[in-house]
Amino acid sequence: MSVNVVSLTEKIGKLKEQNEYRIIAQMNDYQFKLIRMDREFIWHSHADTDETFFVIDGELEIALRDKILKLKANEMVVIPKGIEHKPKSIGECKIMLIEPGGTLNTGNAGGQLTDTREEWL
Amino acid sequence: MSVNVVSLTEKIGKLKEQNEYRIIAQMNDYQFKLIRMDREFIWHSHADTDETFFVIDGELEIALRDKILKLKANEMVVIPKGIEHKPKSIGECKIMLIEPGGTLNTGNAGGQLTDTREEWL
Numbered sequence: 001m002s003v004n005v006v007s008l009t010e011k012i013g014k015l016k017e018q019n020e021y022r023i024i025a026q027m028n029d030y031q032f033k034l035i036r037m038d039r040e041f042i043w044h045s046h047a048d049t050d051e052t053f054f055v056i057d058g059e060l061e062i063a064l065r066d067k068i069l070k071l072k073a074n075e076m077v078v079i080p081k082g083i084e085h086k087p088k089s090i091g092e093c094k095i096m097l098i099e100p101g102g103t104l105n106t107g108n109a110g111g112q113l114t115d116t117r118e119e120w121l
Numbered sequence: 122m123s124v125n126v127v128s129l130t131e132k133i134g135k136l137k138e139q140n141e142y143r144i145i146a147q148m149n150d151y152q153f154k155l156i157r158m159d160r161e162f163i164w165h166s167h168a169d170t171d172e173t174f175f176v177i178d179g180e181l182e183i184a185l186r187d188k189i190l191k192l193k194a195n196e197m198v199v200i201p202k203g204i205e206h207k208p209k210s211i212g213e214c215k216i217m218l219i220e221p222g223g224t225l226n227t228g229n230a231g232g233q234l235t236d237t238r239e240e241w242l
Contacts, residue, residue, distance in 0.1 A: 003185060003190065003198065003199075003200060003201065003204065004190075004198065005190050005191065005192050005196050005197070005198050006196065006197050006198065007195065007196045008195045008196070008197070009195050025173070025197065025198075025199050026171075026199065027171040027172070027173045027199045027219065027220075028170060028171050028202075028221075030151065032173075032197075049149060050147075050148040050149050051148070052146070052148045052153075056195070064124060069124065069125075069126050070126065071126050074128065074129045074130050074177070075126050075127065075128045075129070076126070076127050076129070076146065076153075077124065077125065077126050077127065077146075078124075078146050078147065078148045079124065080124060081149075083124065098148065098219070099148075100149075
């Protein structure tokens with residue numbers, strides 16, 4: 001059993017590619033994933049789970065059907081299950097996602113941006 | 122359904138008392154709790170769940186039976202279920218805990234420091 005401190009700053013520095021998710025920690029069946037996001041994502045929802053976005057650095061907009069959430073560093077939001085959302089970074093945004101392992105990034109929408117890799121950093 | 126951005130900085134500023142937990146967000150049955158910790162806590166473990174410590178500001182030491190984890194801002198650790206640990210802040214440390222709702226702060230140990238309040242901030 002190895003219990004180790006995880007530095008978000010250090011891990012983010014190791015993320016070579018933009019728009020790729022990397023797992024940095026696991027709590028029960030939930031995973032913490034980092035991404036250096038530089039894109040407008042697609043509308044989707046997750047039928048079975050809430051999903052947490054935590055902004056480490058940069059700016060993130062998450063469109064809901066009735067409003068746009070605007071997040072910057074040290075801000076977070078929990079998107080409830082079933083709620084359609086469309087994340088969009090303003091330039092590059094460094095984000096930590098928290099969600100159950102196996103949660104697909106594109107949720108119900110599928111398509112080309114679906115990322116089924118589950119790589120640890 | 123209200124979906125709102127949560128600012129850790131703003132919420133921490135509203136925490137009047139040290140060593141009191143306040144819930145700031147919920148994801149499925151997991152809760153995010155803030156604490157302005159200024160104390161050495163007691164040895165305890167959680168039989169049924171892992172527990173995540175995320176340091177927002179300050180320094181935190183978490184003693185395990187075989188080593189001491191040292192965390193500062195933007196560092197986190199997941200303490201696996203069943204593992205005895207003893208958190209201790211170096212001065213005041215601002216922390217976000219992530220764990221299932223209802224998880225007792227003193228785990229298996231009980232005692233005077235047990236905090237059964239579940240207040241939102």
